[in-house]
Amino acid sequence: MKKNLEKFFYIDTIYSLFICLLLENNLDKNFYFFSSKFSKVIMKNLKNKLIIKEIRSIKIVYYIANTILFRVIKLFFYNKTKDKKFYIHDATDFTQYFFNNFDSIFISIEDGTLNYNSQVLNEKLEKANRKVSFSKKIKRNFVFGIKKIYPPLGVSEKVEKIILTGILPIPEVIKSKVEIINIEKIWTNLSKEKQKEILAIFNMKIEELEILKNNSNKILLLTQPLSEDGIVSEEEKIKMYENILIEKNIKEIYIKLHPRERTDYVKNFKNIKVNIIKKDFPAEILFLLNINFNKVITLFSTAALNFKGKSEIEFIGTKDYPKLIERFGIIEQRTENREQRTENREQRT
Numbered sequence: 001m002k003k004n005l006e007k008f009f010y011i012d013t014i015y016s017l018f019i020c021l022l023l024e025n026n027l028d029k030n031f032y033f034f035s036s037k038f039s040k041v042i043m044k045n046l047k048n049k050l051i052i053k054e055i056r057s058i059k060i061v062y063y064i065a066n067t068i069l070f071r072v073i074k075l076f077f078y079n080k081t082k083d084k085k086f087y088i089h090d091a092t093d094f095t096q097y098f099f100n101n102f103d104s105i106f107i108s109i110e111d112g113t114l115n116y117n118s119q120v121l122n123e124k125l126e127k128a129n130r131k132v133s134f135s136k137k138i139k140r141n142f143v144f145g146i147k148k149i150y151p152p153l154g155v156s157e158k159v160e161k162i163i164l165t166g167i168l169p170i171p172e173v174i175k176s177k178v179e180i181i182n183i184e185k186i187w188t189n190l191s192k193e194k195q196k197e198i199l200a201i202f203n204m205k206i207e208e209l210e211i212l213k214n215n216s217n218k219i220l221l222l223t224q225p226l227s228e229d230g231i232v233s234e235e236e237k238i239k240m241y242e243n244i245l246i247e248k249n250i251k252e253i254y255i256k257l258h259p260r261e262r263t264d265y266v267k268n269f270k271n272i273k274v275n276i277i278k279k280d281f282p283a284e285i286l287f288l289l290n291i292n293f294n295k296v297i298t299l300f301s302t303a304a305l306n307f308k309g310k311s312e313i314e315f316i317g318t319k320d321y322p323k324l325i326e327r328f329g330i331i332e333q334r335t336e337n338r339e340q341r342t343e344n345r346e347q348r349t
Helices: 014-023 059-081 095-101 118-128 134-144 183-189 192-201 206-213 234-247 284-288 302-307 322-328 338-348
Strands: 007-011 030-035 049-052 085-088 105-109 159-164 178-180 219-222 252-256 273-277 295-298 312-315 334-336
Touching: 007 014, 007 059, 014 105, 014 183, 014 192, 014 284, 059 095, 059 134, 085 095, 095 134, 183 284, 284 302, 295 302, 302 312
Parallel strands: 007 030, 007 085, 030 049, 085 105, 105 159, 159 178, 219 252, 219 295, 252 273, 295 312
Antiparallel strands: 312 334
């Protein structure tokens, strides 16, 4: 491993990786920690990385093997990361391990609408302070070196800064630590070489998307991993999206799959022409490359908000779907045109 590393990252989503690459794109001096769930086709494009995976086995082997693994990681990386910037997607598997075992300057990365939900942030804070069983406490401490549970989403005192894009109003509980970034402005200010370098990490070439520029009068559907995350069944999810398109009398649709989705919409949408856009890149790249859509439809994906005024944005919301309400609460249906999006952004900044 190179000795001149300056920035460290613990990444769990393609979107959070993209934000990090925009902010810190000196790839030779970056080091990335990934969980084993992250996209392998993207990870292979980054030289300085470590994939962390718990060793699954019978109980005694699990305790011994994982204790050794996580102690070795700390032994090898503690001094390298001490007092260095450490960008962290801090609502994921190994967040608590890093918070408890590394003395870095932790910077939290936007995780979606949850960062803007005061109720959720306060609930996370309250949950982190709850007492746990003695056996669970021993397991956390012995195996992972976790002596304290820190609240996620930037609330923790371990986090010095929170990077957000300002898609919604900022909650008071985190306001003093928030830095708002404009990803379109950052992208535009990058050199063409740096842009291509970032696109290459996502196995993309600008030329591959040129065909999408031919027709601006097209509709984009941003789907979400509702069945993969166990919120609804696969059949329910497919029917949900199909009914939305049928009700709107849409005969042809472009679908940007969520990176974790496995659904074959071409096979399952019988009377709708489906054009699938490859999934292993953040949807935000589409508008950054001036791939315009007449309308963007989503249940409640925050990626839609970043098409800021270049498209009409229609949020279907959760109101008509009890299982979604149970998991995400009530998200009202709404439509945002260019004027509304511009006005809302000016009010937030």
